[in-house]
Amino acid sequence: MDNLLDFSSRLQNDDQRSLNTMLEITKFAIPEIIFGRGSINRAGQCALRHGAKKVFLVSDSGIEQAGWVQRLMEILEAEGIDWIYYPRVTPNPRDFEVEQGAEFYLKNGADVIMAIGGGSVMDTAKGIAIIASNGGVIRDYEGANRVQRPLPPMIFLTTTAGSGSDISQFCIITDVKRAVKMSIITRSQVPNIAIIDPLILRTKSKKLITLSAIDALAHAIEAYLSRIASPFTMPQSLKAIDLIFRNLTPAVQTGSLDSLEKLSIASINASMAFSNAGLGAEHALAHSLGGQFDMSHGVVHPILLTTVMRYNLESSLSRMADIGRVILDRKLGSERETALVGIEKLEEFFASFDVSLKLSAIVEDSERQHLESLCKMAVNDACNLTNPRPAAWQDLLAICEEVW
Amino acid sequence: MDNLLDFSSRLQNDDQRSLNTMLEITKFAIPEIIFGRGSINRAGQCALRHGAKKVFLVSDSGIEQAGWVQRLMEILEAEGIDWIYYPRVTPNPRDFEVEQGAEFYLKNGADVIMAIGGGSVMDTAKGIAIIASNGGVIRDYEGANRVQRPLPPMIFLTTTAGSGSDISQFCIITDVKRAVKMSIITRSQVPNIAIIDPLILRTKSKKLITLSAIDALAHAIEAYLSRIASPFTMPQSLKAIDLIFRNLTPAVQTGSLDSLEKLSIASINASMAFSNAGLGAEHALAHSLGGQFDMSHGVVHPILLTTVMRYNLESSLSRMADIGRVILDRKLGSERETALVGIEKLEEFFASFDVSLKLSAIVEDSERQHLESLCKMAVNDACNLTNPRPAAWQDLLAICEEVW
Numbered sequence: 009m010d011n012l013l014d015f016s017s018r019l020q021n022d023d024q025r026s027l028n029t030m031l032e033i034t035k036f037a038i039p040e041i042i043f044g045r046g047s048i049n050r051a052g053q054c055a056l057r058h059g060a061k062k063v064f065l066v067s068d069s070g071i072e073q074a075g076w077v078q079r080l081m082e083i084l085e086a087e088g089i090d091w092i093y094y095p096r097v098t099p100n101p102r103d104f105e106v107e108q109g110a111e112f113y114l115k116n117g118a119d120v121i122m123a124i125g126g127g128s129v130m131d132t133a134k135g136i137a138i139i140a141s142n143g144g145v146i147r148d149y150e151g152a153n154r155v156q157r158p159l160p161p162m163i164f165l166t167t168t169a170g171s172g173s174d175i176s177q178f179c180i181i182t183d184v185k186r187a188v189k190m191s192i193i194t195r196s197q198v199p200n201i202a203i204i205d206p207l208i209l210r211t212k213s214k215k216l217i218t219l220s221a222i223d224a225l226a227h228a229i230e231a232y233l234s235r236i237a238s239p240f241t242m243p244q245s246l247k248a249i250d251l252i253f254r255n256l257t258p259a260v261q262t263g264s265l266d267s268l269e270k271l272s273i274a275s276i277n278a279s280m281a282f283s284n285a286g287l288g289a290e291h292a293l294a295h296s297l298g299g300q301f302d303m304s305h306g307v308v309h310p311i312l313l314t315t316v317m318r319y320n321l322e323s324s325l326s327r328m329a330d331i332g333r334v335i336l337d338r339k340l341g342s343e344r345e346t347a348l349v350g351i352e353k354l355e356e357f358f359a360s361f362d363v364s365l366k367l368s369a370i371v372e373d374s375e376r377q378h379l380e381s382l383c384k385m386a387v388n389d390a391c392n393l394t395n396p397r398p399a400a401w402q403d404l405l406a407i408c409e410e411v412w
Numbered sequence: 413m414d415n416l417l418d419f420s421s422r423l424q425n426d427d428q429r430s431l432n433t434m435l436e437i438t439k440f441a442i443p444e445i446i447f448g449r450g451s452i453n454r455a456g457q458c459a460l461r462h463g464a465k466k467v468f469l470v471s472d473s474g475i476e477q478a479g480w481v482q483r484l485m486e487i488l489e490a491e492g493i494d495w496i497y498y499p500r501v502t503p504n505p506r507d508f509e510v511e512q513g514a515e516f517y518l519k520n521g522a523d524v525i526m527a528i529g530g531g532s533v534m535d536t537a538k539g540i541a542i543i544a545s546n547g548g549v550i551r552d553y554e555g556a557n558r559v560q561r562p563l564p565p566m567i568f569l570t571t572t573a574g575s576g577s578d579i580s581q582f583c584i585i586t587d588v589k590r591a592v593k594m595s596i597i598t599r600s601q602v603p604n605i606a607i608i609d610p611l612i613l614r615t616k617s618k619k620l621i622t623l624s625a626i627d628a629l630a631h632a633i634e635a636y637l638s639r640i641a642s643p644f645t646m647p648q649s650l651k652a653i654d655l656i657f658r659n660l661t662p663a664v665q666t667g668s669l670d671s672l673e674k675l676s677i678a679s680i681n682a683s684m685a686f687s688n689a690g691l692g693a694e695h696a697l698a699h700s701l702g703g704q705f706d707m708s709h710g711v712v713h714p715i716l717l718t719t720v721m722r723y724n725l726e727s728s729l730s731r732m733a734d735i736g737r738v739i740l741d742r743k744l745g746s747e748r749e750t751a752l753v754g755i756e757k758l759e760e761f762f763a764s765f766d767v768s769l770k771l772s773a774i775v776e777d778s779e780r781q782h783l784e785s786l787c788k789m790a791v792n793d794a795c796n797l798t799n800p801r802p803a804a805w806q807d808l809l810a811i812c813e814e815v816w
Contacts, residue, residue, distance in 0.1 A: 033448030040599060041644060044437030057600065059562045158463045158565075195444060196461060239655070239677045240445060243647030251643070273643045338743070 036240035036284050037195045038175055039164075039202040041276065045269075048165060048205045051080060052087030055120050058161035058200060062090040064118035066109070066133040068097040071125045071167055076208065080124055080165070092116045097125065097132045100189070102182045103146045106135030113140045122163045127171030127180075130164050134179040134197050137162055146181050150190040155197070162199040167208050168220065172227070172279030174202040191390075198283070204276060206269040214260050218361050219306025221259070221271050224278040225252045226309040229317070229331060230288035231281035233324050234394040241285040248278035249334050253357065260361065289399045290316040292389035293407070296382045301371055310358035311367055311411050314351050319407060321347060323397040367412045379408050440644035440688050441599045442579055443568070443606040445680065449673075452569060452609045455484060456491030459524050462565035462604060466494040468522035470513070470537040472501040475529045475571055480612065484528055484569070496520045501529065501536045504593070506586045507550045510539030517544045526567045531575030531584075534568050538583040538601050541566055550585050554594040559601070566603040571612050572624065576631070576683030578606040595794075602687075608680060610673040618664050622765050623710025625663070625675050628682040629656045630713040633721070633735060634692040635685035637728050638798040645689040652681035653738050657761065664765065693803045694720040696793035697811070700786045705775055714762035715771055715815050718755050723811060725751060727801035771816045783812050 123133035137159040164174040179192040232245035251274035259267035294308040329343035332350020383404035527537035541563040568578040583596040632652035655678035663671035698712040733747035736754020787808040
């Protein structure tokens with residue numbers, strides 16, 4: 009995403025020569041990954057490896073009630089590691105909470121930050137890590153690459169397999185005064201270690217399984233088509249698409265740990281890809297729609313994704329055919345045919361789940377008038393910059409009207 | 413490779429139940445990667461990001477004469493970073509050299525280690541990092557996971573794109589008294605950042621281009637078939653195979669920067685895979701042969717690899733077909749057919765380069781008697797443990813006789 013932000017600032021400078029130079033450099037940063045059933049038990053050794061004497065443990069009341077915080081404390085104690093627990097995480101973490109957390113961290117002389125939870129918990133931990141090591145307030149770091157000094161070692165355990173915050177260089181914190189969600193983006197926010205234990209994930213509802221897998225699928229597809237996709241992100245995208253296509257249906261039907269585990273792997277692959285390659289116009293629209301109508305990504309993707317893919321087809325024929333080949337598990341007569349039949353198959357796939365396929369199903373008729381201003385916002389979303397085909401607000405509006 | 417070593421110790425304990433449990437946990441650790449023409453210019457910012465005030469710069473006389481060390485010093489100075497230069501690297505670095513280097517590091521109060529060079533330079537830097545932060549002598553750390561305390565930040569720039577030391581968790585140092593090469597293996601040896609600048613790589617000879625690409629191809633194939641290959645290593649293997657098949661011929665024929673760059677990407681993909689998945693019987697044999705007859709890996713692979721693949725065919729039919737599909741760029745009627753025709757195509761590929769295809773071409777007739785003892789050594793090589801089909805020394809000897 010640094011790539012993306014470099015990219016964005018170069019585009020804004022309208023300096024095509026610099027842009028070409030810049031595109032020749034690509035970056036790929038991910039945490040060390042420890043994946044598998046029971047991998048939570050490695051948390052203590054991981055902390056020791058990063059020199060932990062006293063771990064700063066971040067979580068929330070839901071995870072605590074499920075018993076995972078207690079479990080982690082016992083694992084740390086068994087390795088002779090001291091800990092201090094910071095439980096005050098709320099959904100959509102706010103600036104002052106992060107700043108209070110940093111104060112608490114410094115006062116207690118902790119040396120490694122460990123978070124167990126969903127996106128809010130992990131983003132809170134990232135925010136605390138920034139302030140504790142770089143000082144100031146969190147607003148100082150809004151945007152890309154504003155963090156100068158190294159963060160304390162971070163070890164994250166995800167409980168949702170959706171947000172990708174345990175893999176990515178992103179952190180979202182609400183600025184209360186301005187009432188905006190700040191994006192803080194820097195490679196130093198990639199945690200040192202992500203521990204993904206499928207046994208923690210198996211309590212998800214069918215609805216949540218479907219929506220988070222579709223979210224990962226959209227990440228994988230848009231990252232594959234991104235203008236800054238690289239040979240390091242592209243194999244990860246294709247692997248994620250393959251795994252989700254083969255495993256979402258059995259996961260929903262049987263809830264088997266085996267299928268859930270494969271979806272969790274797919275989400276990791278997709279996060280590796282999008283964290284480093286960025287996304288596209290579909291996510292730009294999803295962000296605007298989600299902000300306005302308070303809906304999650306997973307809800308919007310089945311409505312928008314294939315229409316945005318058709319919009320991008322001509323500019324990405326060969327890559328769209330790669331996606332088609334993975335979906336269909338074979339090549340057809342031409343790239344165009346493989347691409348198009350792949351997109352049709354993707355539409356059938358979405359239709360086989362209990363999800364909305366039209367915008368009118370989730371947005372009131374009376375709200376339709378807001379689409380134009382939404383699309384005008386969406387063209388400025390960072391994701392729109394890496395879309396393979398330039399998209400003006402009129403193009404985005406045409407897409408929204410088509411799927412209405 | 414930690415996986416591999418866990419695996420190895422479990423196998424030695426002959427505890428099948430623990431083995432099964434262990435196999436459910438997989439790890440994937442790679443450095444942050446910055447790839448592209450001119451990426452050397454990012455070295456200063458990378459050092460700052462890791463808190464550098466004084467960089468410990470490791471290289472050798474060849475790289476120095478080529479001007480790269482001077483270039484790096486200027487880049488650091490431009491960012492206001494002090495440096496101290498440690499030039500005393502020799503091929504196949506020895507224990508006392510590493511220990512002297514650590515003394516020099518500590519005496520000079522450096523805080524980040526930067527290495528520019530091939531495998532010897534980077535392995536020397538890793539050895540210095542271990543002693544400087546963990547004390548003792550390098551022999552104390554032989555084997556897997558013997559390093560307890562975190563290492564200083566390491567930023568590596570490879571000049572060969574062959575060894576993979578800039579990506580991997582391996583370090584090879586010679587124990588002078590025992591006259592053996594020690595393998596030191598630990599995740600803490602994965603550098604923080606690997607900067608791969610194809611402009612540094614473009615001075616390689618055709619022979620070196622061919623041999624290092626074939627080495628990377630063998631890494632990719634054996635890692636894909638490994639018993640501990642994971643969904644994180646497998647896409648990287650297939651990408652490497654694809655890139656080498658499509659780009660080695662043009663790279664040798666035209667020497668174009670574009671093809672060389674793609675081979676360099678392939679080597680990174682292959683290193684990500686083998687560092688985390690381990691290798692197989694072909695590398696076990698290559699290590700023994702290489703040790704005895706002082707030949708490089710790249711020379712042995714075209715002789716052994718396809719015969720070892722045929723030996724493994726029945727135990728890995730589906731994965732061997734995946735490899736065939738990438739090589740042929742299509743599936744044939746059955747998995748077996750795709751796999752076998754893929755192996756034939758690989759033989760044709762090797763035969764199209766100026767390389768030996770029979771063992772008798774590189775080993776004297778009078779040395780043939782040593783093959784049996786070589787194979788008895790090779791079965792105990794760590795690589796043999798992750799081969800998809802168990803291989804006794806008699807099996808390895810039959811392979812050697814077949815390719816004689």
